[in-house]
Amino acid sequence: MSAEVAQSGPAKPVYIWSLTLRDLILIALVAALCILAKMVLRIPIHVPGHSGVLWVALFVICRGLVDKRGAGILLGGVAGVLAQFMGFGDVGPLEWTKWLAAGIVLEVLTLVIPGDLRSFPKAIIVGAALHLGKLAALTLAGVILQVPFALLFLGLGYSATTHVAFGALGGFLGALGLRELRKIPALDAQARGR
Amino acid sequence: MPAAPSRGGRTARLTGLAAVLVIAAVLAAWGLQARYADGAGSSKDDPAPSYSVAFRQGGTILKSYDLAALRALPQSRVVIDGKEQTGPLLATLLEDAGAGSYDSVLVKGAGLRDKGSLTLTPDQVRQRVQIDFSDRGTVKVCGPDLYHAEWVRDVLTIDVR
Structure with missing residues (x-):
């Protein structure tokens, strides 16, 4: 009887220390794809944050497929390390903080808002917030590096608005992608931790 | 005794709260931009320089x-x-x-x-x-x-x- 009650109770949260090799490979692959997408796909529309559409979608998809607590932070950390040390050379010293901040915001909001990331409202908000988190980290890095405020805050409002818009779009595309991917039995099982 | 909030209601509330926080952050960014644009908003003794x-x-x-x-x-x-x-x-x-x-x-x-x-x-x-x-x-x-x-x-x- 007691065993039955225990089994039918709320699911026990699963943390990143129970990540499988498949989870780790998926996180590493998605992190590498995010960096490549940002580096290679340059769309000449001259609007700040437009590259976020792709990598935010990938972040949402990855967190949806690896539904374990802390996976978002790990994803942000791996992406940050890759962005900082991949050898492209044209990044600032605190580049990694942007990706880590995005991962932290992704993780916190995924845990705080109930439901999974296939929900469009949740994915849109998470996408917008994590993209904004990345911009906030960049601004904070500027404060740490003592960049003059007049330069640091130049165009910040416009930039924040476009980051939210592209992040929301990325979140929407991520939810859409996640819905399609979870129709594949193997990936659905992966997302459910089986 | 009030009924416990449904899961859907809680989700909507938290999603709404997150949306409000995002909008507040964007407004704060516009505020910072306006404050430091063209040297305005800082003290007269130590004006923030415009970009040059x-x-x-x-x-x-x-x-x-x-x-x-x-x-x-x-x-x-x-x-x-x-x-x-x-x-x-x-x-x-x-x-x-x-x-x-x-x-x-x-x-x-x-x-x-x-x-x-x-x-x-x-x-x-x-x-x-x-x-x-x-x-x-x-x-x-x-x-x-x-x-x-x-x-x-x-x-x-x-x-x-």
Whole structure:
């Protein structure tokens, strides 16, 4: 009887220390794809944050497929390390903080808002917030590096608005992608931790 | 006794709260932008400078260029990786600032989006190194013969040595 009650109770949260090799490979692959997408796909529309559409979608998809607590932070950390040390050379010293901040915001909001990331409202908000988190980290890095405020805050409002818009779009595309991917039995099982 | 909130209601409330926080952050960003734009919003004793590029030689500022002053100089156009870069050549800028002979030119930027500095020899300066106006309202130093990783964004000072 007691065993039955225990089994039918709320699911026990699963943390990143129970990540499988498949989870780790998926996180590493998605992190590498995010960096490549940002580096290679340059769309000449001259609007700040437009590259976020792709990598935010990938972040949402990855967190949806690896539904374990802390996976978002790990994803942000791996992406940050890759962005900082991949050898492209044209990044600032605190580049990694942007990706880590995005991962932290992704993780916190995924845990705080109930439901999974296939929900469009949740994915849109998470996408917008994590993209904004990345911009906030960049601004904070500027404060740490003592960049003059007049330069640091130049165009910040416009930039924040476009980051939210592209992040929301990325979140929407991520939810859409996640819905399609979870129709594949193997990936659905992966997302459910089986 | 009030009924416990449904899961759907809680989700909607938390999603709404997150949306409000995102909007508040965007409004705060607009507020910061307005506060520090063109030196406004800071104290009268210590006004925040508007964006300009300082041209220095031997530690002395020869000339400061704001965006309007840079746009007033003869402009050069070059297409790099499919994107048009428009602005004065660095050589034009050196001439306008009255820099005499020099061994090297050190370009320094904010260092937020790149390494933040670039040292150029006189030969390199002559090879179509130029200024480009960015969408953010700052300038960068770039050129078809420079690696993308060498470009300096948000340029703050140009030192002639």
